[in-house]
Amino acid sequence: LAKTTQPISMDSYEGQEVNITCSHNNIATNDYITWYQQFPSQGPRFIIQGYKTKVTNEVASLFIPADRKSSTLSLPRVSLSDTAVYYCLPQGGTYKYIFGTGTRLKVLA
Amino acid sequence: KAGVTQTPRYLIKTRGQQVTLSCSPISGHRSVSWYQQTPGQGLQFLFEYFSETQRNKGNFPGRFSGRQFSNSRSEMNVSTLELGDSALYLCASSLALVQASPGELFFGEGSRLTVL
Numbered sequence: 001l002a003k004t005t006q007p008i009s010m011d012s013y014e015g016q017e018v019n020i021t022c023s024h025n026n027i028a029t030n031d032y033i034t035w036y037q038q039f040p041s042q043g044p045r046f047i048i049q050g051y052k053t054k055v056t057n058e059v060a061s062l063f064i065p066a067d068r069k070s071s072t073l074s075l076p077r078v079s080l081s082d083t084a085v086y087y088c089l090p091q092g093g094t095y096k097y098i099f100g101t102g103t104r105l106k107v108l109a
Numbered sequence: 110k111a112g113v114t115q116t117p118r119y120l121i122k123t124r125g126q127q128v129t130l131s132c133s134p135i136s137g138h139r140s141v142s143w144y145q146q147t148p149g150q151g152l153q154f155l156f157e158y159f160s161e162t163q164r165n166k167g168n169f170p171g172r173f174s175g176r177q178f179s180n181s182r183s184e185m186n187v188s189t190l191e192l193g194d195s196a197l198y199l200c201a202s203s204l205a206l207v208q209a210s211p212g213e214l215f216f217g218e219g220s221r222l223t224v225l
Contacts, residue, residue, distance in 0.1 A: 034213070043113070043199050043216025044152070087152060089214075097142070097154035097167060 004090055004100040011106045018075045020103045022088030025069055031092030033064060033071040038085045038102075047086075048073070075105075083107045111135065113202050113217035121223045127188040130220045134181050134202030140164075141183040142214070143175060146197040155198075158183055187222075195224045 005023045012018045022033070032051045036044035048060045055062045061074040071090075075082060088100040114133040122128050134141050142165075143155040154167040158177035175185040181202075187194055198221075201214040 036214070036216075041218070043201070043218050044214070045216070046213045049213065097157070097165065099144075099152040099154075102151050 004088060004098050006086075006088060006100040006103045008101070009104040009106070011108060012078055013108050014079055015077050018078050018082075018105060018107075020073045020075075020086050020088075020105070021070055022073070022090075022100045023070045024088075024090045024100075027068050027090045028092055029068070031068075031090055033062060034089045034091060035060070035062065035073045036087045036089065036099075037082075038087065044087060078105075078107045080107050080109060113200060113215050115198075115200050115217035115220050117220055118218065119221050119223075121225060122190050123225050124190055124192060126190050127186060128190060128222060129184055129186045130198055130200075130222075132183045132185075132200030132202075132217060134183070134200075135215055138202035138204055138215070139181055140203045140212075141177055141181065142201050142203075143183070143185050144199040144201065145169075146199055146219070147195075152199070155185065190224045192224050195222060197221050 032049055034049040035047040037047050038044040048055060048057055048062045050062045052064055063072040083106050086103045086105055113135055116131045132141055140159045142157040145153045145155055155169055155173055156163055156175050157165040161177045172188045177183045197219040199216050199219045201216045203212040203214050
C-alpha cells in the first residue's frame with residue numbers, strides 16, 4: 001500500500017530556512033510532487049509542483065533526488081505567517097491521491 | 110475569478126441521518142475531487158469526477174457517494190451517518206484536462222460535519 005510520510009512537526013525561528021521532507025517509496029519517473037499549505041479553518045493552498053531535480057518559484061524550492069524516494073520543500077527565510085500545516089502530494093500511478101501525513105510548522109519570533 | 114465554493118460551511122446531524130454537501134468549482138474547471146480531513150487520518154481522498162463521470166475513487170464505504178452535473182458542480186452524499194464521519198469535507202477543482210497531468214488543486218474552505 002502506497003504511503004507518504006512526513007515529520008509530524010517542526011519549529012523554526014523567523015528568518016531561518018526550513019526544509020520539510022516527504023518520503024514516498026516508489027514513484028515513477030514522470031510522477032509529480034506537489035506541496036500545499038493549510039491554515040486553520042481553510043482549505044489547502046498550492047505552493048509548488050515539480051517532477052525532477054529542482055524547481056523554484058517566488059516562495060519556495062522543491063528538491064527531488066535521483067532515487068525519487070523522497071522530496072524536500074525548502075522555505076527560505078520563514079516568517080510568523082508561514083506557521084501552518086504543510087502537505088506533500090505525489091501524483092501519478094499508485095500515489096495519485098495520497099496526501100502526506102502533514103507537517104505542522106511553527107515559526108517563532 | 111471566484112474560488113471554489115462549498116455549502117453548507119457547518120452542519121450538525123445525528124447518527125443514521127444522511128447529508129448532502131455541495132461544491133461549485135472555479136469556472137472552466139471540469140475536475141472536482143473530494144477529501145475527508147480528520148485529526149487522526151489526515152487528508153483522505155474520496156473520489157474525483159470529470160465531465161460528470163467518476164474517474165477515481167478512494168477507499169471509503171458505499172455510504173459515501175457523489176455526482177457531478179453538466180455545469181461541473183458536484184455533490185457528495187453520506188448516508189446512514191456514523192460518529193466517525195465527523196470531519197471537514199473538502200472539495201477541490203482543477204483543470205486536469207488529461208488524467209496524467211496533475212495540475213494545481215484549488216480547494217474550497219470545506220464543510221464541517223458534526224455527527225452526534
